[in-house]
Amino acid sequence: MGDQAGPVAEPAAPAMEDSLVVARPGSEEPTDIEDDIDETLGERLLGLTEMLPATVRDVSGKVIQGSVTGVKGAYGLLCSSSWIFFSSAAILLAPLVFEIERTQMEEMHKQQQRQILLGPNAAVSGSMMSQQAGM
Numbered sequence: 001m002g003d004q005a006g007p008v009a010e011p012a013a014p015a016m017e018d019s020l021v022v023a024r025p026g027s028e029e030p031t032d033i034e035d036d037i038d039e040t041l042g043e044r045l046l047g048l049t050e051m052l053p054a055t056v057r058d059v060s061g062k063v064i065q066g067s068v069t070g071v072k073g074a075y076g077l078l079c080s081s082s083w084i085f086f087s088s089a090a091i092l093l094a095p096l097v098f099e100i101e102r103t104q105m106e107e108m109h110k111q112q113q114r115q116i117l118l119g120p121n122a123a124v125s126g127s128m129m130s131q132q133a134g135m
Contacts, residue, residue: 039047049057
């Protein structure tokens with residue numbers, strides 16, 4: 001028992017991390033995927049805005065705000081003008097549609113009276129005679 005020196009240390013196993021390590025094709029070194037996922041899109045955009053001067057950020061912000069305001073204004077104008085156009089068209093064309101319908105009903109009523117008085121062939125021959133008279 002005397003010739004045993006203290007406990008023998010075993011070589012330490014490499015520590016397993018919680019992250020996934022992947023080797024990229026054509027590369028010898030593994031890369032950590034979590035490095036790519038740590039940032040959100042908003043954080044990346046915020047980081048990019050810090051690269052630009054304040055005047056560029058202010059001008060681009062005003063351009064975007066003006067564009068949004070312009071689109072909202074154009075949409076409101078389009079809605080109002082389409083309402084005015086279609087409601088005016090309905091008001092102006094309704095009497096014309098009613099008058100055409102009334103004229104067609106009167107013509108159909110005359111044709112039915114002619115058919116009752118002279119028989120079924122008279123209504124057809126009467127319309128043929130009016131067409132021949134027009135020639």
